[in-house]
Amino acid sequence: MISLKSTIEELNALNKGTLMEQLGIEYLELKHGYVKAKMPVDERTKQPMNILHGGASIALAETVASVGSAAIVDLDKFDVSGASVTANHVGAVSAGLVYAEAKLIHKGKITHVWDIEIRDERGYRISVARITVIIVPK
Numbered sequence: 001m002i003s004l005k006s007t008i009e010e011l012n013a014l015n016k017g018t019l020m021e022q023l024g025i026e027y028l029e030l031k032h033g034y035v036k037a038k039m040p041v042d043e044r045t046k047q048p049m050n051i052l053h054g055g056a057s058i059a060l061a062e063t064v065a066s067v068g069s070a071a072i073v074d075l076d077k078f079d080v081s082g083a084s085v086t087a088n089h090v091g092a093v094s095a096g097l098v099y100a101e102a103k104l105i106h107k108g109k110i111t112h113v114w115d116i117e118i119r120d121e122r123g124y125r126i127s128v129a130r131i132t133v134i135i136v137p138k
Contacts, residue, residue: 033104064102065114065131087129
């Protein structure tokens, strides 16, 4: 179960057997309205032109937004799911790590909206995304 009291180790253990594990995504920080994670740029996440695949960036962005929403709702009463994704890939990276930082910009009863920036190890912006997460009663 995800909550704001979850340790980083507990969050990362939830990735076992999922897309997040396959892509090498690791959570680094979680607090109310903020999530930070990293992902390697390697054979799992690159496209044939030897740069980070835009789909991998979007998977990273949706992951941090969804975890952020899951941490601030009662998961016994609600499910959270990505409902809308928009992204712009504004840079390229061919090796190393990328870091996603998600910031909650709207917390409604039915939707949460997150802005996500993905940067490389030097701090250069690679992608920006906006994710809407829907909060559905069980």
